[in-house]
Amino acid sequence: MSSARGTTPSPTSPSCSRLRLQDPKASLGWNRKAADAGCVDAWLDLSDAYLNGDGIETDISEGKKWIIKAAEGNYALAQANLADMLLYDRRVEHDPGEALRWALKAADQGNQRGQATAAFIYGFGSKLKPSFPEDHVLGYMWYLIAQRPNEVFPQQVPMAHLKAKMTQEELISAENKAQEWRRQHNASP
Numbered sequence: 001m002s003s004a005r006g007t008t009p010s011p012t013s014p015s016c017s018r019l020r021l022q023d024p025k026a027s028l029g030w031n032r033k034a035a036d037a038g039c040v041d042a043w044l045d046l047s048d049a050y051l052n053g054d055g056i057e058t059d060i061s062e063g064k065k066w067i068i069k070a071a072e073g074n075y076a077l078a079q080a081n082l083a084d085m086l087l088y089d090r091r092v093e094h095d096p097g098e099a100l101r102w103a104l105k106a107a108d109q110g111n112q113r114g115q116a117t118a119a120f121i122y123g124f125g126s127k128l129k130p131s132f133p134e135d136h137v138l139g140y141m142w143y144l145i146a147q148r149p150n151e152v153f154p155q156q157v158p159m160a161h162l163k164a165k166m167t168q169e170e171l172i173s174a175e176n177k178a179q180e181w182r183r184q185h186n187a188s189p
Contacts, residue, residue, distance in 0.1 A: 025056075140166060
């Protein structure tokens with residue numbers, strides 16, 4: 001098994017998983033080596049370090065660069081994090097269209113937060129940016145997909161408001177689209 005002083009893991013090795021040492025600076029050095037070797041987890045860890053000043057001075061543009069690299073590496077967690085960053089982080093320019101693009105990439109891989117973010121953007125996009133188009137059917141579809149059995153879903157309250165604005169036909173359409181998505185992705189409700 002690799003250690004902070006050992007060899008750098010390959011991108012596909014089990015040791016390329018997220019490494020957290022007690023010393024943030026040691027973690028940062030290790031993650032830089034792993035990132036240079038192409039480890040997507042390390043790209044996300046570097047993003048977190050730069051965005052949160054963990055072991056290094058906060059650098060929003062460097063943190064955003066690393067999260068984009070991880071998202072472009074098809075890492076669903078990074079895609080969901082980037083979508084949320086583009087929606088909510090006050091330190092970057094908000095871009096609901098770009099946030100939706102990344103949320104959908106994460107959502108399509110089964111990432112629940114990406115699904116919830118897509119639901120929110122489709123359902124309430126004009127509240128984020130007045131000119132942003134809403135699609136209540138797609139918003140409710142993603143909400144249905146994001147729900148997990150026996151879990152309290154954090155977006156239940158806003159989605160109840162969305163559901164109240166929808167016609168019966170729209171609700172049925174959203175349910176049918178959610179069922180079709182689950183069928184195509186072999187996902188259970």
